[in-house]
Amino acid sequence: MEIEPSSTPPKKDNVKPPDGMETELSKLGNNLVTKFHVLMRISQIYDAKNVALNQFVNEFLETINRLIKENGTLSLKIIKDDFVLNDHRLRYSVEGFTSFKYLSTQWKKRLIGEVIFKALMGEEMLRHFIYAFINLEEGREENADLLKKQLESHQITSIEVNPLEIIEGEEEAFTLQKEDRREVGKKIFFETIGTIKDVITNIKGNQYADIRKLKRLAQKAIHLVIEDESILLGMTMIKNYDEYTFNHSVNVSIYSLAMGKRLGLSKKILTELGITALLHDIGKSKIPREVLNKPATLSSEEWEMMKKHPLMGVEIVLNLKQLGEINPRMVVGVFDHHLMNDLSGYPRLFLKKEVSLFGRIIQIADSYDAMTTPRIYKKIPYTPEQALAVMLREKEVHFDPLLLKIFIGLVGIYPIGSLVLLNTHELGIVYKSNHDPKWLDRPIVLLVDRDVKGDATKELIDLTDTDRAGNYKWSIAKTLDPYKYHIDIAKYFL
Numbered sequence: 001m002e003i004e005p006s007s008t009p010p011k012k013d014n015v016k017p018p019d020g021m022e023t024e025l026s027k028l029g030n031n032l033v034t035k036f037h038v039l040m041r042i043s044q045i046y047d048a049k050n051v052a053l054n055q056f057v058n059e060f061l062e063t064i065n066r067l068i069k070e071n072g073t074l075s076l077k078i079i080k081d082d083f084v085l086n087d088h089r090l091r092y093s094v095e096g097f098t099s100f101k102y103l104s105t106q107w108k109k110r111l112i113g114e115v116i117f118k119a120l121m122g123e124e125m126l127r128h129f130i131y132a133f134i135n136l137e138e139g140r141e142e143n144a145d146l147l148k149k150q151l152e153s154h155q156i157t158s159i160e161v162n163p164l165e166i167i168e169g170e171e172e173a174f175t176l177q178k179e180d181r182r183e184v185g186k187k188i189f190f191e192t193i194g195t196i197k198d199v200i201t202n203i204k205g206n207q208y209a210d211i212r213k214l215k216r217l218a219q220k221a222i223h224l225v226i227e228d229e230s231i232l233l234g235m236t237m238i239k240n241y242d243e244y245t246f247n248h249s250v251n252v253s254i255y256s257l258a259m260g261k262r263l264g265l266s267k268k269i270l271t272e273l274g275i276t277a278l279l280h281d282i283g284k285s286k287i288p289r290e291v292l293n294k295p296a297t298l299s300s301e302e303w304e305m306m307k308k309h310p311l312m313g314v315e316i317v318l319n320l321k322q323l324g325e326i327n328p329r330m331v332v333g334v335f336d337h338h339l340m341n342d343l344s345g346y347p348r349l350f351l352k353k354e355v356s357l358f359g360r361i362i363q364i365a366d367s368y369d370a371m372t373t374p375r376i377y378k379k380i381p382y383t384p385e386q387a388l389a390v391m392l393r394e395k396e397v398h399f400d401p402l403l404l405k406i407f408i409g410l411v412g413i414y415p416i417g418s419l420v421l422l423n424t425h426e427l428g429i430v431y432k433s434n435h436d437p438k439w440l441d442r443p444i445v446l447l448v449d450r451d452v453k454g455d456a457t458k459e460l461i462d463l464t465d466t467d468r469a470g471n472y473k474w475s476i477a478k479t480l481d482p483y484k485y486h487i488d489i490a491k492y493f494l
């Protein structure tokens with residue numbers, strides 16, 4: 001998704017386009033990119049010692065060593081979306097497109113911008129290099145250094161690695177990385193929805209449910225939330241009416257993780273919190289659909305059944321095959337999520353107890369998401385602002401006041417996704433909150449506008465911006481109900 005408009009024309013760099021003299025280099029370069037792509041793919045399937053790799057390793061070696069022999073040192077570098085081989089920009093053919101795209105995405109994800117081969121490559125060396133490369137964690141700034149260190153540990157000093165380079169001012173590279181993160185966010189979001197869907201379906205059918213996959217996804221989400229919480233928080237605006245249960249679980253998990261991050265929880269505890277939040281309503285998988293989706297008020301028997309879902313959730317979690325991934329904190333979190341701060345919720349307790357931290361966090365995330373999502377029995381949901389107002393009224397009775405404060409800090413006074421009218425008479429959508437708490441009322445806003453073709457434009461403005469006289473350029477006049485304006489907020493977050 002393009003957020004920041006790229007108004008500056010691309011600057012000329014010193015990279016020479018291929019001409020007749022360079023055709024050979026260009027051909028070999030293209031060949032190298034294709035071989036690199038294939039090798040990376042294959043190594044993600046087989047381990048380093050597998051014979052299936054031999055052929056691809058040899059083919060890669062043949063191409064790269066020919067290039068190294070002819071050119072001495074060989075540098076393969078990404079500049080914007082292109083690969084540049086020793087200062088010659090490689091032009092890809094239609095057949096080569098997939099390889100270029102794959103390789104540049106993989107490099108960018110790992111924030112690797114250049115690899116320099118300074119001597120002929122050997123088989124062992126190549127295997128070490130390729131596996132160290134694919135095993136780099138996505139999005140880590142130190143990856144180039146880490147890769148270098150890995151290679152040195154195998155006595156490989158003839159390969160140099162450099163991080164993704166900032167070439168046209170920091171701003172652009174920043175945008176590029178942000179765009180990448182957004183792509184990563186989308187992938188995690190939709191993959192988690194798919195996985196929780198599988199888990200629920202399998203539990204319903206008494207089949208094996210893969211919790212480890214949920215754990216891996218929670219870990220990826222945590223990584224992203226720590227880097228930039230606004231990306232996943234924005235995605236909670238995608239309220240899928242038909243797939244409520246799955247979307248809801250993922251949204252509750254995102255809010256919980258963002259709160260947990262602000263509480264300073266460790267990555268280990270955050271992972272547990274993420275999984276607990278994903279599974280908090282798992283007990284509902286045992287409740288008949290007619291009851292879950294009943295458009296009218298529930299009968300007292302139906303309500304009694306509904307109130308059993310935390311307990312049924314505990315039972316399901318304890319029966320999971322991979323019990324090793326589950327610990328008491330998580331089980332209690334599932335049990336507690338409707339207890340309420342004053343224990344007035346359900347299940348009713350025989351003995352008073354403290355509501356667990358996981359339970360208290362999930363309770364807030366759960367209520368907010370439920371209130372702001374259209375349901376079969378409440379087609380027009382609360383606006384984010386209305387939901388917060390309700391929750392604030394119920395604080396202390398229903399919610400932990402301190403955690404609620406943290407939650408409000410997270411979604412802002414104007415929560416992400418609020419439709420607002422600016423003093424300039426423009427409509428905007430609150431896109432992310434400003435990090436400094438003193439600017440809670442001055443978030444980053446996406447202007448709602450259309451271009452000449454009628455497509456939504458995506459211009460972001462920062463409400464802390466001032467003009468020369470020091471006056472704010474924009475301020476929020478009031479919040480509006482998006483349903484009255486027929487604006488599909490979710491579209492702006494995809």
Ligand SMILES: [Fe+2]
Pocket residue numbers: 280281309337338366
């Ligand atoms: Fe629930």
Ligand SMILES: [Fe+2]
Pocket residue numbers: 248252280281366
């Ligand atoms: Fe829930």
